Each structure stands twice: as structure tokens, then as C-alpha cells.
Amino acid sequence: MAMMLRHRRLADGPRTALLAAVIAALLATLGAQRALAQPAPPDAGVPGPDAGTPPAAPIQPTFEPPHPRGSTDVPYPDNAPAHTDPVVVTVKLTVDATGTVTKIDQVTPPQPVFDEAVAAAVRAFQFEPATYGGKPVPVEVTFTHTFLPPPPPPAPVTDAGPPTSSVLRGRLVELGTRAPVRGATVTAKVGDRSYTAEADPKGHFELPLPDGPASITVTAPGHTRFVQQESLAAKQELAVTYLVERDRYDPYEIVVVGEQRREEASRISLRGAEIKQVPGTFGDPFRVVQALPGVASVVSLLPFPIVRGATPSSTGFLLDGARVPLLYHLLSGPSVVHPDFIDEVQFYPGGAPVVYGGYTGGIIDGRTSRARPDEHLLDFDANLLQVGGLVRQPIPVLDGTATVAGRYGFPGLILRLATNLVSLSYWDYQVRFDGGNARNGWTVFAFGASDELDTVAPTADPNDPNPPLAPSLILGFHRLDLRLHRTYDRLTTSFRGVVGYDRTYSMGTDFSVLVAEPSVRLTWKHDASLTVTGGVEASIHDVSQGANGMAGANDELDTVAPTADPNDPNPPLAPSLILGFHRLDLRLHRTYDRLTTSFRGVVGYDRTYSMGTDF
Known part of the structure; x- marks a missing residue:
């Protein structure tokens, strides 16, 4: 063994x-x-008279x-x-x-x-x-x-000198011409140590240094030696511009310095990789808008960005041209639509086209794209704050592609680690089906989101260490978007109907809005230089507050009718304020060499009704 x-x-x-x-x-x-191996006895196999069960x-x-x-x-x-x-x-x-x-x-x-x-x-x-x-x-x-052989001894510790907590950065230009100095070397001496950096072809350099006085020396071919004394504080980033003199100058050389002309942008379009790979946006297309000029990147509970010079109520937050009340979830959360739905983001800081009528501020419009008939996609995400995913699968029987996505966020679990007086949760969903093709097809798109912020209930005991929570803020919406488009040669017709429901609850006040937005649009493309678009749109909003029966419209405010019985608990309502307008804007422009001609016609109808006066 x-x-x-x-x-x-x-x-x-x-x-x-x-x-x-x-x-x-x-x-x-x-x-x-x-x-x-032993031989059997002669009577082996013949049971005896008392034979029974064989022995164990x-x-x-x-x-x-x-x-x-x-x-x-x-x-x-x-x-x-x-x-x-x-x-x-x-x-x-x-x-x-x-x-x-x-x-x-x-x-x-x-x-x-x-x-x-x-x-x-x-x-x-x-x-x-x-x-x-x-x-x-x-x-x-x-x-x-x-x-096993023993590990090698650790490398000897060398004196790295004082920590380089400060930074000297700047630009090297020629004295008199302002041209960048190429091939320059910047040397800084701090105490008994020297630090060196090479300038790039545009004359820019960056040199980490310890804090304290530093002697700066710049050397470059064809230029005189430049010496400067600087003093850097701890963790300071000092920006400088050094004028380095050349060895010799051409007496016939003239340098003219002028300011670059600034072109104001009326529209910024973002699509492709740039809307998902911008640092700091975590792959969220709508977050890219916060990095654009004209947008205030504030850290708050607001579920939308702030366009400078405009209030949130005058700024349009749209998805394929349809208004949505929220772009992001609360507490700097993700957008309310899965990033794989968004193909392009159009941002108008001001002066938006006529198709965005009704808004006087900026426009942020997220454009989706039709799913391909052969497209398969699975995307799942889970972290400490949320879980979500997206599934896209063709359905040949219906000649289309279905996409389903959703997300549930639970940042309240993280907030519980800091306080038991507040909690936050959110969710969103998207269900879409694209049928037909790009020229003749249809789309059914349902999506929505909800955010709930819970705080200490009003009826809670002030001495309770773990008081019960109750909703103090609820923001939510639902949309059903139905689309049909047909193409006849150069003419494209689009029929669309959007219905939805919005809800806002804040500190006991509950608002709900029923939304209906039908539209018809015709687009005729003559050639690459001329496209004519026309259509009819309607926007119907029915607003109700709590259980008081107060109702109004997007531009209509209904109050208790003058003929109502004062003792009636549910008095009839009548319009007290109506504001509305309609516009049809037709434009045509032609350019002939240096001559540009523009033709424009605007027709409209305005109405204002206030306390019995209608004009």
C-alpha cells in the first residue's frame, strides 16, 4: 500500500x-x-429440500x-x-x-x-x-x-525631490511678430534641482514644478536666451506668455495683427460617436448638450438643462419634435430615453425654424432613427444606482423590428447611507415598432418616465428616529406616438398623432395634463438646393389641478362661471383667459453669382380673450 x-x-x-x-x-x-477459482461441489446448482433465500x-x-x-x-x-x-x-x-x-x-x-x-x-x-x-x-x-526562488530585493529608494504640486504652462511667441517659437526648451531651476519641458510646434508648454521661487530659462534655435523669475504657490497653475527675441529681424518684414471674426451659430447638430463618447457624459446623448456654448451646466434637481437667456418654460425639450416635460431623471440622473434610441441631437440656442413654433427660447430636439430590418441588439447595464437594458429584434411576420427598453433607478439606497430623511427612485420605459421601409413605412412608439422624491411624512412623529416617508415631488409622463409616411416621387407625406399624460405632484399640489398633438406635413424636394415643407399642427392640452375641478388649456384658463351658484360644490367653469396664434411662413431664396434674392410670405391669426373681452 x-x-x-x-x-x-x-x-x-x-x-x-x-x-x-x-x-x-x-x-x-x-x-x-x-x-x-475453487471447483463447485457435485450437487452445486441443485437446491436442497430446505433451500430458501441465499445467504447475504x-x-x-x-x-x-x-x-x-x-x-x-x-x-x-x-x-x-x-x-x-x-x-x-x-x-x-x-x-x-x-x-x-x-x-x-x-x-x-x-x-x-x-x-x-x-x-x-x-x-x-x-x-x-x-x-x-x-x-x-x-x-x-x-x-x-x-x-520557488525568493523574490528579488526591492529597488533602492531614490530621492525624487519635493512633490511637483504646481504647474507652469504657457506659450512662447516671438517678440514683434507674435509667431510661435518652435523647437524651444523651457528649463526651470528650483533650489538645486532642474526641470525641463519641450514646447510643441505652436509654442505651448506645460511644466510641473514644486512650489516656491523658480528661475526660468528659454532656449530656441535662432533666438536669444530668455530668462525670467517666477514664484509659484502650492497647487497653483500659473499661465504665462513669454516674448522671445530673435537673433536678427528682416527690416522689410511687416506683421499685421487682427481679431478673428466671430461667427454666431444658429444650430448645432450632434450625431454619431460624438454624442456618446464625449468625456463626462457617460454615453448619454442629452448630456452632451450641457457641454455646448450657451447652456448652463448647473448641478441641481432640475430634470433639464438651462439655456442661457431663456427660462425653462420658454425652452423646448423635444423627442422627434414632440414635447416631453423631462429630459433627465432627478439628481443628475440619466436621460429618460435609452441612448441607443437617439441618432442625433439638434440644439438651437435661439432663432429656431418655424416648425418649432410656440417657443421663444432655445430648442433641444433628440432625433431617433428607424431600426434596420436585420438589426439585432442586446444591451444590459447594472450598477449601484440603477439596472436597465435594451432588446431589439426583427419580427418577419409583421415586416418590422421591435425595440423594448427600460430602466429602474434606486439612488435612494445610497442616500439611506447618509440620511433616513429622504429617498429617491425613478423608472422609464420605451417600446417601439418600425414597420415598412424608409420611403413607405409606419412607427408605433410608446415611452414614459417617472421620478419620485420622498421626504418625511407630515404626520410623522418629530421624535421618531426612523420617521415614515411620503412623496413630496412626483414628475412623470407617458406618450404614444403613431406615425405614417408615404413617398410619391419627390413628394413625401407624413401623418402623425401624439397623445400623452403628464403629472406633477409637489407638496400636496397635484397637476395632471392630457396631451393631444396631431400633425400632417408635406415635403416636396425639387433638387439639392430647394426643399419646400408645409403642414398643419395642433396642440391640445387639458390641465387639471387636484380634485377642485379647475380646468384650462394650453392657452386657455377656465375659472368658475359668473352665473354659477356660490353654494355649488362643483361649480361650472368658463373661459376667463385665452391666448392663441397661428402662423404660416413661406420662404424662397435664390443666389445668382453675387446676387441673392429672398421671397417670404407670412400669414397668421392671433386671438386674446380676457374677462369677456375678445379681440
């Missing part, structure tokens, strides 16, 4: 493992074979290998010679019936220092003895230990 144990230990610590493989003496099998088979003895009682570590020898390859030592141990190692035989070639370390360690090994049939028996054990 033999049991093989493999033991491996790292040189830097007493970590070992004991692997045992047991070769048991199969005595029971041998006994059974001898029994089969005898229970065969079993073998149990030895088990170590304590540690089987082998210390790395202190006087071991240097080696770069692992050293393997294998010995054969005889373990008697008491579990004591009585004999050690060397198996691998001699390696004196390592052999002695293994022999000294295994003599102290103690085992639970091996048993056969329940009785202790001696066995032979093969033990292998591997000595």
Missing part, C-alpha cells in the same frame, strides 16, 4: 497544500477471485488513507544557495500504525541544503494512521515539495 502526497510551498510564506492519492490493497477483490454476501473491509494532524509546512532554508529555477525535492515516507514517520528515503537527486530542510520538516509530521478494516496499518507515502 502506498499513498502519494504532493506538497508545494512558496518561499515567501508558509502556504502549503497536501494532495493525497491512495493505492489501496484490494484484498477483498483477491479473496473474491480465489473463491471463484459478507461485508468487505475498507481502506482509509492517513491524514495529517497538523501543519505540513517546510520552512525555506536560511542558508539556501541562490537559484532562479524551482527546486523540487521528493522523499518516500514510512508511516507506522501510530501515525509516526519512521523512515525517510530520498527519491530525487541530492540537493543537500534543500534535502536537509525537507527531512527535518517531515520527521515532525504527525498523521492519523491509515486503517484497513478499521485497524491501523503502516503505509508508504510519497511527499514532494517545491522551493
Whole structure:
């Protein structure tokens, strides 16, 4: 009987493992074979008169290998010679019936220092003895230990000098011409140490330095040596411009310096990788808008960006031209639409086209694209704040592609770590089906979102350490967008109907809005230089507040009718203020060499009704 144990230990610590493989003496099998070899008696196979149930088979003895009682570590020898390859030592141990190692035989070639370390360690090994049939028996054990080379000593610590917590950056230009100095070297001496940086082809440089006084020297081919004294405070970033004089100047050279003409942008279109790879936006297309000129990037609970010079009520937040009350979830959360739906973001800081009528401020319009008939997409996301995903799958039976997405956010769990007085949760969903093709097709798009901010309930006990929470702010909306488009040669017709429901609850005041926005649009494209678009749009909003029965419209405010009974708990309502307008704007322009002609016609209708006066 033999049991093989493999033991491996790292040189830097007493970590070992004991692997045992047991070769048991199969005595029971041998006994059974001898029994089969004996000849049968003459009357074998003929049952006797008292033959009944055959006798039970005898229970065969079993073998149990030895088990170590304590540690089987082998210390790395202190006087071991240097080696770069692992050293393997294998010995054969005889373990008697008491579990004591009585004999050690060397198996691998001699390696004196390592052999002695293994022999000294295994003599102290103690085992639970091996048993056969329940009785202790001696066995032979093969033990292998591997000595790995010790790790190299750590690199010597060098003096790195004082920490470079400050930065000197700037630009090198020629004195008199303001041209960038190329091939320049900037050297700063702080104390007894020198720091060097190379300027780029445009003369810019950046040099990390420790705080304190610094002597700056600039050298460049064809230029005189420039010397300047600077003083940097701790963690300061000092921006400078150094005028470096040339060795010689051309007396006939004239340099004219003028200001670059500034072109105001009326529209900024973002699409492709730039709306998902901008640093700091976490792949959210609507977050890119906050990095554009004219947008205030404020950190607040507001679910939309702030366009400078305009109030949020006069700014349009749209999805495919349809108004949505929220762009983001509360507390700097993600956008209310999955990023894979957004193909392009159009931003108008002011002066938006006529199709965005009704807004006097900026316009932020997220444009979606139709899913391809063969497009498959799976996207799942889970983190400490939210879980969500998107699935896109073609449905050949309906000749279209379905897309389903959703997200549930639980930042309230993180807020609970700081306070038990506030909680926040949000969710959103999008379900879309694109049928047909790009020229003749239809789309059904349903989406919505909701945010809920919970604070201490008004009825809570002020002395309760864990007061109950109740909603103090709820923002939510739902939209169903139905579209149909047909193309006839150069004419494209689009029919669209959007219905929705908005809800805002704040500190006991509950507002809800029913939305209906039908539209018809015709687009005729003559050539690449002329496209004429016309259509009819309607926007119907029904606003209700709480349970008081007060109703109005987008531009209509209804109050209690003058003829109502003062004691009526549900008095009839009548319009008290109506504001409305309609415009049709037709434009045509032609350019002939240096001559540009513009033709424009605007027709409209305005109405104002106030307290019985209508004009």
C-alpha cells in the first residue's frame, strides 16, 4: 500500500497544500477471485429440500488513507544557495500504525541544503494512521515539495525631490511678430534641482514644478536666451506668455495683427460617436448638450438643462419634435430615453425654424432613427444606482423590428447611507415598432418616465428616529406616438398623432395634463438646393389641478362661471383667459453669382380673450 502526497510551498510564506492519492490493497477483490477459482461441489446448482433465500454476501473491509494532524509546512532554508529555477525535492515516507514517520528515503537527486530542510520538516509530521478494516496499518507515502526562488530585493529608494504640486504652462511667441517659437526648451531651476519641458510646434508648454521661487530659462534655435523669475504657490497653475527675441529681424518684414471674426451659430447638430463618447457624459446623448456654448451646466434637481437667456418654460425639450416635460431623471440622473434610441441631437440656442413654433427660447430636439430590418441588439447595464437594458429584434411576420427598453433607478439606497430623511427612485420605459421601409413605412412608439422624491411624512412623529416617508415631488409622463409616411416621387407625406399624460405632484399640489398633438406635413424636394415643407399642427392640452375641478388649456384658463351658484360644490367653469396664434411662413431664396434674392410670405391669426373681452 502506498499513498502519494504532493506538497508545494512558496518561499515567501508558509502556504502549503497536501494532495493525497491512495493505492489501496484490494484484498477483498483477491479473496473474491480465489473463491471463484475453487471447483463447485457435485450437487452445486441443485437446491436442497430446505433451500430458501441465499445467504447475504459478507461485508468487505475498507481502506482509509492517513491524514495529517497538523501543519505540513517546510520552512525555506536560511542558508539556501541562490537559484532562479524551482527546486523540487521528493522523499518516500514510512508511516507506522501510530501515525509516526519512521523512515525517510530520498527519491530525487541530492540537493543537500534543500534535502536537509525537507527531512527535518517531515520527521515532525504527525498523521492519523491509515486503517484497513478499521485497524491501523503502516503505509508508504510519497511527499514532494517545491522551493520557488525568493523574490528579488526591492529597488533602492531614490530621492525624487519635493512633490511637483504646481504647474507652469504657457506659450512662447516671438517678440514683434507674435509667431510661435518652435523647437524651444523651457528649463526651470528650483533650489538645486532642474526641470525641463519641450514646447510643441505652436509654442505651448506645460511644466510641473514644486512650489516656491523658480528661475526660468528659454532656449530656441535662432533666438536669444530668455530668462525670467517666477514664484509659484502650492497647487497653483500659473499661465504665462513669454516674448522671445530673435537673433536678427528682416527690416522689410511687416506683421499685421487682427481679431478673428466671430461667427454666431444658429444650430448645432450632434450625431454619431460624438454624442456618446464625449468625456463626462457617460454615453448619454442629452448630456452632451450641457457641454455646448450657451447652456448652463448647473448641478441641481432640475430634470433639464438651462439655456442661457431663456427660462425653462420658454425652452423646448423635444423627442422627434414632440414635447416631453423631462429630459433627465432627478439628481443628475440619466436621460429618460435609452441612448441607443437617439441618432442625433439638434440644439438651437435661439432663432429656431418655424416648425418649432410656440417657443421663444432655445430648442433641444433628440432625433431617433428607424431600426434596420436585420438589426439585432442586446444591451444590459447594472450598477449601484440603477439596472436597465435594451432588446431589439426583427419580427418577419409583421415586416418590422421591435425595440423594448427600460430602466429602474434606486439612488435612494445610497442616500439611506447618509440620511433616513429622504429617498429617491425613478423608472422609464420605451417600446417601439418600425414597420415598412424608409420611403413607405409606419412607427408605433410608446415611452414614459417617472421620478419620485420622498421626504418625511407630515404626520410623522418629530421624535421618531426612523420617521415614515411620503412623496413630496412626483414628475412623470407617458406618450404614444403613431406615425405614417408615404413617398410619391419627390413628394413625401407624413401623418402623425401624439397623445400623452403628464403629472406633477409637489407638496400636496397635484397637476395632471392630457396631451393631444396631431400633425400632417408635406415635403416636396425639387433638387439639392430647394426643399419646400408645409403642414398643419395642433396642440391640445387639458390641465387639471387636484380634485377642485379647475380646468384650462394650453392657452386657455377656465375659472368658475359668473352665473354659477356660490353654494355649488362643483361649480361650472368658463373661459376667463385665452391666448392663441397661428402662423404660416413661406420662404424662397435664390443666389445668382453675387446676387441673392429672398421671397417670404407670412400669414397668421392671433386671438386674446380676457374677462369677456375678445379681440
